[in-house]
Amino acid sequence: MQELTSDRQASVWLLSDTHLIADSLHDDGSAFQRMKDTSAGKDLVYQELALKAFVRKVVAAKPTAVVITGDLTFNGAKASAEKLAEIFKPLTDQQIAFLVLPGNHDIYDGWARKFSGATEIRVDEISQEAWKEIFADSYQVAYHQDSSSLAYSVNLNQDYRLIMADSNIYGDRYSLTHPITNGRIPSAELAWIENELKDAQRQQKHVLFFMHHNLYQHNDVVHGGYVLDNAEEVQALFKKYQVQAVFSGHIHAPNITGPEKNCPSVEVASSCFAMTDQGYGVISLTPSELTYQHYSFDAMPCLTDEEKEKIPAADFRTYLRAVFNESNEKMLAKSVNRFATPHDLQLAQQLINRLHWNFFTGHSFYSAEQKAEFFHSPGYQVLTTAMPELKNYLQSLLDVDQDSQQVKIQFND
Incomplete structure (x- = not known):
């Protein structure tokens, strides 16, 4: 065999x-x-x-x-x-x-x-x-x-x-x-x-x-x-x-x-x-x-020194994070008029960047204290006020139980 x-x-x-x-x-x-x-x-x-x-x-x-x-x-x-x-x-x-x-x-x-x-x-x-x-x-x-x-x-x-x-x-x-x-x-x-x-x-x-x-x-x-x-x-x-x-x-x-x-x-x-x-x-x-x-x-x-010179950032991880965050920004940009101020949009963007990064890298197994921090954060309050239809989705990113x-x-x- x-x-x-x-x-x-x-x-x-x-x-x-x-x-x-x-x-x-x-x-x-x-x-x-x-x-x-x-x-x-x-x-x-x-x-x-x-x-x-x-x-x-x-x-x-x-x-x-x-x-x-x-x-x-x-x-x-x-x-x-x-x-x-x-x-x-x-x-x-x-x-x-x-x-x-x-x-x-x-x-x-x-x-x-x-x-x-x-x-x-x-x-x-x-x-x-x-x-x-x-x-x-x-x-x-x-x-x-x-x-x-x-x-x-x-x-x-x-x-x-x-x-x-x-x-x-x-x-x-x-x-x-x-x-x-x-x-x-x-x-x-x-x-x-x-x-x-x-x-x-x-x-x-x-x-x-x-x-x-x-x-x-x-x-x-x-x-x-x-x-x-x-x-x-x-x-x-x-x-x-x-x-x-x-x-x-x-x-x-x-x-x-x-x-x-x-x-x-x-x-x-x-x-x-x-x-x-x-x-x-x-x-x-x-x-x-x-x-x-x-x-x-x-x-x-x-990577070789020559290959490293092709990366358009300090290192490849920095570049990948920028590409990922850019996709999050495009998602919220479609609804920019729903936010009261540019600062509110920035707070919402920071929350989405953090929640998405953690979920898509496998770091969403939160403690009760960490979940409470998200729910009470200014970014969560702003985002769910401007876009209440996202509440269930945001909850799903926090509901990882393993x-x-x-x-x-x-x-x-």
Whole structure:
């Protein structure tokens, strides 16, 4: 039986939503600027550089595997997927497995474009067949592959089976429209997954389950299109086979939740690597225990002096925070007339910047005292007076009830 390692103290590095658009597909023209204006806080300009720096860190650390849980590309351009595979090639050269699964932006995305001056030019999309060719290194180490989807399984070592699910709903084979946000695991793939779970039980392997969409609701307000359309069906399957560890992306905020009453799974939703603190996770495994720890990536120590000169700020983290805050400012700018004074707008902006940064970096597990501080702050009072419709949303950012930086799972026998 093919296993990635004989080491029973294995480690898997986890990231999600890299949203890479290859440098060859854009310039500094007005068309790309319009796209950047709608990117919701993501960096679209320097991700090739950031990913190269991350790969250098991985190669130095030598984990057993690196997993990306979908949305590898920004707009489904085939050239971007090919560039990402090229960037991560040093991993397999160093016997570090590189395991990917698609997200809703990757396959048949009708937004696949090249940006040149004021013009958007349609470019090749990624088909399911092309995906498996581009990321052949992932499928070459598969134990089993699902013939109905892009799902596959990998035996990490003698103790663990990884199931890499395909939770996406694909449109036309050559799409002319936006990608489909929501996801589900169709019946044929679900039957394949059940066979994998049975097989893992026979071989006495614990299962780590990876997909792009979420098993659980990670925010009380923002969850439509993020949670699987057939989440209850999948949760029932996980209860039947006692799947304890699930990893996903899509929501762009690191958040850990579960187990729930009707499902034994703990779900770790990863952050978006193209924004905020470029978060990633490290899964450390012993034969009977999993420890997950979230980290913030600092690209600067992994860049050459020449590469550092390309960053338009004191350091990359400063630049990423500025990009993120700019997206918050654009959100409130649409309602500037609802604030009595520029100072009120500034107070509201500072509150939104703080709440959003904490939520999208996984630091929203507040104490009662910290929540009271937010509710009584001038920024909260001003914002909810000017925009009372935001009260439920703001509450949802404060209602995180579990540490999203780390978790430990003791596996059942």
